[in-house]
């Protein structure tokens with residue numbers, strides 16, 4: 570793909586300038602990054618609920634207002650691709666160089682983002698609860714980690730396995746964006762500074778339980794957030810915070826990656842995650858790190 574590879578300049582959702590990997594096409598350039606085994610391709614749904622079309626420009630500049638969400642989705646997808654490749658030697662989300670596709674301007678005023686099983690989708694938000702959701706590196710890492718989980722442990726998206734699925738996405742969101750313990754701070758409530766969607770250090774700050782005593786038994790329905798997967802994730806998120814505080818990010822991310830891809834399975838419960846992480850700590854490091862993981866989970870009531 571050397572023939573088509575080019576370097577572009579984009580403006581992101583915060584008005585910042587970013588260098589992006591693009592491709593030369595007839596008549597201009599497209600948001601197609603061919604610098605990895607897996608192409609990174611970014612589409613514009615133009616407020617429909619389809620994948621839309623690949624974003625193009627007649628020059629190497631992607632600097633129009635409507636292109637901002639795409640520039641961020643494209644740039645952060647490359648950052649997360651590099652994270653998994655360079656830190657965990659995983660080539661794309663499936664380890665086999667799958668193409669990474671993102672769709673921006675998905676639906677109208679859509680206050681959410683998701684991994685659909687085929688590609689990532691990012692809403693524009695309503696400008697009150699959310700701004701364009703591709704504007705946050707930790708959100709892209711969260712979504713792409715759902716694809717990593719789906720192609721490895723495939724934790725089912727309900728009840729405790731679902732809360733683990735959610736937690737691993739938040740925790741790798743932290744590993745990629747370790748400047749704070751917050752999830753989604755860059756795109757949540759654009760008119761209010763300092764808040765976030767979730768906190769790993771203090772889940773209760775955003776109404777999540779941080780201990781098994783406060784586990785919320787919700788119905789396994791859409792309205793019940795599939796048994797509270799975005800709520801009860803506060804408990805494993807707090808355990809991850811405890812672990813990282815004790816043994817540091819470098820060891821923790823290796824332990825979390827090994828547990829997610831080697832030990833966890835579709836129906837793993839919180840206690841199985843604790844065991845998988847303790848085993849991974851023992852495999853990779855030793856008794857000190859394993860004890861730290863044990864204490865981290867005991868402290869949230871998973872004994």
Ligand SMILES: O=C(O)[C@H](CCc1ccccc1)CC1(C(=O)N[C@@H](Cc2c[nH]c3ccccc23)C(=O)O)CCCC1
Pocket residue numbers: 680681682683684708711712715735753766794799
């Ligand atoms: O990936 C995920 O877990 C979330 C996508 C969940 C989803 C699943 C299936 C179909 C549609 C949406 C998206 C994110 C999320 O945590 N969403 C939460 C919180 C949330 C965002 N927008 C909302 C609007 C209403 C209620 C809750 C929310 C949720 O969907 O619960 C992750 C990081 C930022 C947004």
Ligand SMILES: [Ca+2]
Pocket residue numbers: 707746749750751752753754
């Ligand atoms: Ca963050």
Ligand SMILES: [Zn+2]
Pocket residue numbers: 711715734735738
């Ligand atoms: Zn999620």
